Amino acid sequence: MNPTLSWPATRRPLFLSLLFVFAFIVRFWLISKGPFHYDALDLAIQAQKTLETGALHYEHGSGYPLTVIFGAVFIGISRFFGVTDPVFSVNFMSVFFGACGVVAFFFLLEKLFSPVPGRPQEDAGCPSRVAAYGALLLSCFSPHVAISTFGKSLTLSIFLALSSAYFLLCFLRDGRRACLFWAAFFLGFCGAARLSDLLVLPALLILFFALGGLSVARLKEAVLFTGVALGTSLIYYVPMLMESGAGQFMDVLSKSEQASFLGIFSFILPKSLKWLMGSLRPEGAVIALAGFGLLWIHRRRKELAFLLAWFLILHFFYGNVSSSGTRYLVIAWLPLLAAQAYFLGNFRNRAVYATIAILLWLSAAGLYDNLAAMAFRHRYALQVDFARWVEKNTPPGSAVIAVDEALFLDHYTARDIVRRPVTCDDEKMEAFFAKDIEPAMAQGRRVFLVSTSFAYDRCRVFRKALKSRYELKTVGRHLNEDWHHTLLNKYLFWESLSELRKKEENHP
Numbered sequence: 001m002n003p004t005l006s007w008p009a010t011r012r013p014l015f016l017s018l019l020f021v022f023a024f025i026v027r028f029w030l031i032s033k034g035p036f037h038y039d040a041l042d043l044a045i046q047a048q049k050t051l052e053t054g055a056l057h058y059e060h061g062s063g064y065p066l067t068v069i070f071g072a073v074f075i076g077i078s079r080f081f082g083v084t085d086p087v088f089s090v091n092f093m094s095v096f097f098g099a100c101g102v103v104a105f106f107f108l109l110e111k112l113f114s115p116v117p118g119r120p121q122e123d124a125g126c127p128s129r130v131a132a133y134g135a136l137l138l139s140c141f142s143p144h145v146a147i148s149t150f151g152k153s154l155t156l157s158i159f160l161a162l163s164s165a166y167f168l169l170c171f172l173r174d175g176r177r178a179c180l181f182w183a184a185f186f187l188g189f190c191g192a193a194r195l196s197d198l199l200v201l202p203a204l205l206i207l208f209f210a211l212g213g214l215s216v217a218r219l220k221e222a223v224l225f226t227g228v229a230l231g232t233s234l235i236y237y238v239p240m241l242m243e244s245g246a247g248q249f250m251d252v253l254s255k256s257e258q259a260s261f262l263g264i265f266s267f268i269l270p271k272s273l274k275w276l277m278g279s280l281r282p283e284g285a286v287i288a289l290a291g292f293g294l295l296w297i298h299r300r301r302k303e304l305a306f307l308l309a310w311f312l313i314l315h316f317f318y319g320n321v322s323s324s325g326t327r328y329l330v331i332a333w334l335p336l337l338a339a340q341a342y343f344l345g346n347f348r349n350r351a352v353y354a355t356i357a358i359l360l361w362l363s364a365a366g367l368y369d370n371l372a373a374m375a376f377r378h379r380y381a382l383q384v385d386f387a388r389w390v391e392k393n394t395p396p397g398s399a400v401i402a403v404d405e406a407l408f409l410d411h412y413t414a415r416d417i418v419r420r421p422v423t424c425d426d427e428k429m430e431a432f433f434a435k436d437i438e439p440a441m442a443q444g445r446r447v448f449l450v451s452t453s454f455a456y457d458r459c460r461v462f463r464k465a466l467k468s469r470y471e472l473k474t475v476g477r478h479l480n481e482d483w484h485h486t487l488l489n490k491y492l493f494w495e496s497l498s499e500l501r502k503k504e505e506n507h508p
Contacts (some may be wrong), residue, residue: 035383116300139271157190158330164187336386388412394497
């Protein structure tokens with residue numbers, strides 16, 4: 001009998017099936033009505049283009065190729081069942097892979113905490129119980145639930161990263177060589193879905209040498225593992241590199257207006273720690289720390305090193321990115337749920353009832369705290385409503401200046417959307433007005449502006465250039481929702497629409 005199992009083998013498939021169904025229902029119950037996030041809409045657009053043309057279209061022009069491919073697959077499957085909305089299809093994709101990630105987390109924890117030869121079984125706890133606790137915690141972990149409700153690369157990437165770690169453990173603990181290649185392939189797929197999540201590689205290499213030992217043979221296997229993973233990721237970026245070279249890809253990495261790493265101890269880090277405490281809750285943080293302590297006491301220090309490396313590397317990276325938010329940090333916080341599960345799963349006899357109560361509290365309380373925002377997005381799609389309101393309040397043939405709202409306005413309206421440059425260069429801003437705005441007004445076209453166009457103007461060059469040329473006449477305002485840092489809470493605001501009028505004109 002497999003020592004990692006605490007139930008008859010016939011019940012295991014039933015439990016795993018129920019686990020997937022439960023995680024799926026929680027996420028589908030809260031699936032977003034529309035493209036809550038800019039990335040969700042861009043993913044839907046590029047996936048639809050990929051399906052219709054048969055050629056790979058990259059999200060944001062250079063990223064997330066495997067996510068786009070899976071998005072195209074889900075759009076195709078949805079059409080077969082009569083669902084024609086690509087946004088719903090990519091939202092559903094996140095729901096599906098969110099539930100798959102919960103099951104993958106179970107397998108990973110069960111393998112990670114399996115009995116170690118030569119160690120007393122009582123110091124290992126019950127691996128299946130630990131894995132079940134961890135999977136149930138993740139199934140209701142509100143940040144993971146939230147990123148599972150709208151289309152994005154996050155849940156797919158997490159599922160692939162967890163699968164890679166599981167297969168690597170199968171190779172290290174069971175000696176199944178094929179698993180080494182599966183681990184490398186899944187890590188490569190993870191990079192193809194979301195390139196920055198390849199940062200799990202250092203943690204996996206720590207696990208590789210901690211459990212496998214340090215030798216020439218192990219070093220060769222680690223190089224093979226790394227090479228196959230990176231090569232697998234690279235394959236998905238070859239079409240872009242062949243068509244446009246590395247220039248577009250390097251722009252994303254180097255442009256100041258793009259997300260950039262600010263250093264290990266940036267001003268963003270305290271915010272990321274606040275997001276962590278809000279997501280984990282104080283009692284959850286205490287239990288996670290207790291779990292890490294119990295791993296040390298039980299001499300599971302190799303597993304402890306792996307979990308800490310995963311958490312610290314990813315948290316200190318995503319927690320110091322200029323555009324950081326809770327959604328980016330979910331993958332970094334998975335080891336904390338593993339530590340919670342290890343602590344709760346090591347109690348026996350009557351104490352098990354107390355741990356089950358704690359488990360239910362952590363799951364239900366955290367989800368309840370953040371339910372309102374997700375339920376709101378399930379019922380409303382304010383970005384879509386705002387775009388359609390703009391169309392109703394602007395005449396055909398007019399132009400609308402926008403920044404982050406540009407994609408929503410471009411997709412849901414028949415207006416000419418003009419994207420304002422994000423720059424501190426006065427000459428570039430002057431060129432923008434001279435090339436894109438003044439000719440349109442000279443042709444008699446009316447030009448409008450949404451209030452969020454003033455975002456990303458830290459040098460105030462847009463405001464100065466606009467004020468020197470035009471005055472604004474407010475047309476009206478409509479409720480909208482900010483999606484930048486509001487994963488677990490909703491931030492509603494009144495976004496206004498204004499028309500540009502030349503200063504020299506005398507309007508009544």
